[in-house]
Amino acid sequence: MTRTAADGVGSCNNLALRKAARYLSATYDKALAPTGLRATQFSILQHLSQHDEITITSLAETIAMDRTTLATNLKPLAREGLVTVEPSATDRRARMVTITPDGLARLQAALPYWRTAQAQFEDSFGSEKAAQLRAALEDVLSTGFHPWAE
Template sequence: MEKRIEAVLENQLCFLLYANSREMTKKYKPLLTKLNVTYPQYLVLLLLWEQDALTVKKLGELLALDSGTLTPMLKRMEQNGLIVRERSTHDERSVMIQLTEKGLDLKEEACFIPKRISDMSGEDKQVVEDLKVSLLQLLKTLQAF
């Protein structure tokens, strides 16, 4: 009976995505612990390393997180000296997020992470690139549905 349940689970796309996501996050954990950031905080940093500043709303959209999840995380990041949160001078309802010097400095310390994760996957680079393209298309399709 157990084997049948396992086979059924392995046929479920949602389970495969969920299980892979959990395993991937586990692989990131020891690497991010060295930086003293969580995986969601790392995602915020990745976005801010690419752009000078983002609004809380835009961060939420890009990370697919609601403000109830995002705001406490950003407060912790601010308390840890990684970011600053400031009301926009153009729109007081909007809160801008920017990296501090400490947050910027983490970029150099984190530059090894993508290669380490890639090495752990054990897959050919083209296989991984194809998977990313497929997953991005799936995400867009699901969001549009």
């Protein structure tokens, strides 16, 4: 039997997306390195800065990440004093995440590096194409899959 690209990785949406994601993640990681943050940590702090406190479950849903992976990513941030993770006052089963003043300061220090990486990508890729890419990727989240549902 003759194999074609359609039979394999050449047409795999997941592989194409992961390759691009690794490429961009490494670019943002490199840009953010002077601040000691990785791109994922920056994104978590950025989301937390928009909330007084949020449950791990809600934060995971907001950034489309499973709870276990999010909890793993929160540990170094908590060790560095950039976030706190504590039981909820109203539901002891829920864990609340809050950005600390040190976390806000680190986020502020990282913003110029992030803006530079963002601008370089948009200059190279095109601002309109970048906006279309973000919209298309957001649409992926509405395809009806439930990857973290039990």
